[in-house]
Amino acid sequence: MEAKIKTIPLARLSSGDDLTLQVYQFFGNPSGKKVYIQANLHGAEIVGNVVIRQLMSWLQSLDRGQLWGEVWLLPACNPLGMNQRSHFFSSGRYNPYDGKDWNRIFGVEEDGERATFAQKYLNSSQDTIYHAYLDHLKSQLNNAQSFQTSGTSYGVKYGNLLQSLCLDADIVIDLHSSSNEGINYLFTFPKQDESAKAFLLDVGLVVQQPGGYTFDEAFLKPWLSLEETFAQLGRSLNFNLESWTLELGGGMTANPQSVEKGVTGIKNYLAQKGVVNVSDFPLPETKDHHIYLADKSQLKKYYATTGGIIETYPPLRTPVKAGASLYQILEMNKKEHSPQLMTVTAEESGFIFDVGKNQAVNEGEYVLSVLETGDNYDA
Numbered sequence: 001m002e003a004k005i006k007t008i009p010l011a012r013l014s015s016g017d018d019l020t021l022q023v024y025q026f027f028g029n030p031s032g033k034k035v036y037i038q039a040n041l042h043g044a045e046i047v048g049n050v051v052i053r054q055l056m057s058w059l060q061s062l063d064r065g066q067l068w069g070e071v072w073l074l075p076a077c078n079p080l081g082m083n084q085r086s087h088f089f090s091s092g093r094y095n096p097y098d099g100k101d102w103n104r105i106f107g108v109e110e111d112g113e114r115a116t117f118a119q120k121y122l123n124s125s126q127d128t129i130y131h132a133y134l135d136h137l138k139s140q141l142n143n144a145q146s147f148q149t150s151g152t153s154y155g156v157k158y159g160n161l162l163q164s165l166c167l168d169a170d171i172v173i174d175l176h177s178s179s180n181e182g183i184n185y186l187f188t189f190p191k192q193d194e195s196a197k198a199f200l201l202d203v204g205l206v207v208q209q210p211g212g213y214t215f216d217e218a219f220l221k222p223w224l225s226l227e228e229t230f231a232q233l234g235r236s237l238n239f240n241l242e243s244w245t246l247e248l249g250g251g252m253t254a255n256p257q258s259v260e261k262g263v264t265g266i267k268n269y270l271a272q273k274g275v276v277n278v279s280d281f282p283l284p285e286t287k288d289h290h291i292y293l294a295d296k297s298q299l300k301k302y303y304a305t306t307g308g309i310i311e312t313y314p315p316l317r318t319p320v321k322a323g324a325s326l327y328q329i330l331e332m333n334k335k336e337h338s339p340q341l342m343t344v345t346a347e348e349s350g351f352i353f354d355v356g357k358n359q360a361v362n363e364g365e366y367v368l369s370v371l372e373t374g375d376n377y378d379a
C-alpha cells in the first residue's frame, strides 16, 4: 500500500522560501479508526522522524486490506523549531517570536457552551453527539483564526493547523524525547491503563488533570470534559479516544535502542487496537506486560544548589536511596579558597530518569530528574 502524500503550506519566509508540512496518509478500510502520529514538535527531539520512517516502510509492505482505518504520519512537524541552531546545538523548544514552549500552545478556549450542548443532545445517539461536538470544535478552531487583512501570528496559525489535522482522529501519538538524556517512557491519561501496556514500555507518567495546552492534552481534553458533563446529567458516554506522548531517549540524537522501542511499541499498539491486521503483532507478552504508571508529581527535578561543574553523573535508571549521594558538583570557589567538590544527596528513593546534557551549571540550573518510586521498585 502506498501513502497519499499531502504538502501543506505553513508560511512564506522573508527570503521567499516556503515553510511546509508534509503528511503521509495510508488509507485502508474506511470504517476503522483514524490514527495521527507526529514527530519533532520540539526542535531538538528528532528521534520520532526515524520512528516514522520505519513505520512508513512497514505500512508500505502491507496490503490495503490489512489496515482497518487510516494512519496519518507527520514527521518534521515543526520546521521552524527543528532548524533553529545555536552553534552546533538544536534548541528549538521555544517559539523565538513569543518565547512560548512549542508544546504549550494548543487547546481552545474553555467551552462555556458545553452544558447547553449536553442538554440539547442528552437523548441523542453517541454517534450523533460525537459528530455534532466535532463540528462545534472545528468552528471554535476556525473562529480563533483570522482570515482578514490583519493576519494571524505565526504561533496561533501553526498551532491551529496542527490541531486541525488530528481533530477527528481516534488515536493521537506525539513523538518526543528528552532535550537532555532520558529514558524511554510515555505520557498517558486516566482510563488508558490497559492500552498503555501495548507500547511495551516499562514506565508511564499519568496526567490526572489535563490542562489542555500540550498537544496530547488538547486533543483529548474536550472529549473528557464532554463525557464528564454528560455524566453529571446522568448519561454515561465513552468516545473511546486515546492520546499519547512517547518520550524516546535523548535530544539531538536518534538512539537506535529508543527507535526500536518506539517502532515496536507503536506496531504492537496498532495491532492490539485492531488498526492493522498482521501475523507477528500483537506480541503474546502484551497482555501480561507490566508498565509502572507513576503520577506526574513523582518526578522530582533537581536544580543546582550552587554553580559549578557536575563531576560525577549517575547513569540513567541508576537506583537512588533517600539520603545517599546523587551527584557531585565541583564549585570553583573564587573567594581565596581552592575549588571544592560538594555532594548532593537524594531527597527520596527512586531511580535516575533524566540527566542534563551540559555538565556546567549555574546555580538554579537543571541537573537531573529522579522518578520517586520508594524503595521497592526495581529499575
Ligand SMILES: [Zn+2]
Residues within 6 Å of the ligand: 041, 042, 045, 103, 176, 177
Ligand atoms: Zn518534547
